[in-house]
Amino acid sequence: MSIHVMKKVVVGLSGGVDSSVAAATLHHQGYEVVGLTLWLMKGKGQCCSEGMVDAAFICEQLGIPHHIVDSREVFQANIVDYLVSGYESGITPLPCSQCNKTVKFGPMLAYARETLGIDKIATGHYARIRYDAKSDRYQLLRAVDSNKDQSYFLYDLSQELLAASIFPLGELEKTQTRQLAAEYQLKTAAKPESQDLCLVESHGSMRTFLDQYISQTTGDIVDTNGKVLGQHQGIHHYTIGQRKGLGIAAPEPLYVVAIDAGANRVIVGDRASATQPDCTVGRVNWISIHPPTTPIQASVQVRYRSHPVDVTVIPLDGNRMKLIFDQPQFSITPGQAAVLYDGEMLLGGGIIERNQDAV
Template sequence: MKIAVAVSGGVDSMVSLHLLKAAGHDIFAIHFLTGYEKSENISHLKLLASHLKHLKIEMITVDISQAFQSKVVDYFISSYAKGQTPNPCVICNAKIKFGVLRELALKQGADCLATGHYAQTEKQSDGNYLLKRGIDLKKDQSYFLSMLSEKQLSTAVFPLGKWLKKDVVGYASKNGLSSIVQPESQEVCFIHERYPDFLIRSGCIKRSPGSIVTVSGQIIGQHNGLHEFTVGQRRGINCPGPYPYYVVRLEQSTNKLIVGKKSDLLSENCQVCDINWIKERPDKPCLVDVRIRYKSPAVPAELYPTHTNQATLYFNSQQSAVTPGQIAVFYNGDVVIGAGRIGV
């Protein structure tokens, strides 16, 4: 079996590559350019290429900037234009890494594509594949892979699924990788400035001042554009009041920013659309654990399928700042059942 390893130069992808080589697999590295690289990223690419040449591992570099722009960046901008808060990493994994990049890897003779994600796949007796959490629950990245199809999962390899992050860092240090890996970043890879500035500079969103209004209908101030806010945000409202104000919702039709108390952020349910069912769509209501954003723990909820790719979630306990545009991921134990976009 020939495996293409997607390498970014970070510790996770580099350790994944080393583990697969040590296990005796026939591998090659594949690195993609998005068109949004910093100058230091380009400099590091030369260091990465030199290291792989020393290991006698072929590296293919592909420019997928056009696809990245249309499938990820444009999606990000259009979501904000609709008053939603997207998660571009989820879309990138489904449409770029395991979409465009996977297809390129297969054309180069690979049978599978490996990445440094902390997640697991499992082949069932019927030949279908499951997506499961990585054993390091603090680092688990099954959330970011939740929009992958079963077909994509069938050719996915996650060498770090059974590893703890601290052990990966230790392996890198022990094997002399620490000096060549790039520092990790928690930011969106194509944005190197404030989100609002990036959105305005895109030319697709214009500053559109409007009213800041409390949930009771009182106008208390002005905002410079809804693109500067997301549900649950406190910073930037800049309106004095009897209590701290939080963004409750973005009212796109009237260009109003609706604010309220922290308790006004609580929701008992939410709509989910554009659902990707990895397992078969349930034909009746079922109990799930759901994550409404990556940094939130999974919470119990009842899932009511309403249409082929739509459902309503009823939380066992109220959840704060359920944000339109974010991804809700449904779990049954450690197994990802499906995921979709939280609706307005």
């Protein structure tokens, strides 16, 4: 007589509808589910006190255990300090992919294995995973719902993390997630969508958050020839490609084309000046394929909401690569992620490096 062994999984619960449905779906599929909430910071927002209360309520509804891990120090060191030092040096860091790898997935899996003896974790991310026997790799795919696809933020996960992860919402449209939440009568069924970064949600705006950490130092706004056009109140208030809020009267639209932290200058120019034929990318992580050794063709997203564009990828030493765009691209922003795709499969990605020619 065979004994049925129930599959166990630790589900990351933020207190939002997506993670709630992920937990409920796995629970209804027969998994033994343990809820885990990471306490990232104080204040409002799904990763904070309010989210923890809702996450606890969901676990109570489902009749599953709920664990809370105080991750505030890890979050401060890996995300807050990372953001502040990035903005101080004149780049625009992307916290979400960094957070997924160093604050969420890695620590979640470690806690699941070491404390609970469970080998699988799940989240409410909209993405899919499949195993490819030919390459012996787990591959990261876009979600079925292209409007909600979050694979871009997961490019930095390792094979180990991908192999241990489940994304129950990857095959669902967002409307189906809401329907399931209502069917399961989850407390979070009608909870509004989180629109911003957790830090922005918590502090009101990125500017307000940064002003708590970075002193506002006045400096020059100059054109590409070095002519002073105005003053800024801190380089951390600006990002490449920005047009609004420059406070400069000019006959043609001006955009931020570079930020020179050393000279405390913001450099502006016309749209052509903010357009590049190529860029270099560092801290590259190849996730779905083995690292290429010769140039490959792919499509790239240079920010979360940008459309993929065709690109030639030239591998460089030291986990770096050069991207040559088929068509020059506007507003290539140092600190943001350049993420490569082949159709629905995410190949890998990295962090856009500063264009030394621009400063």
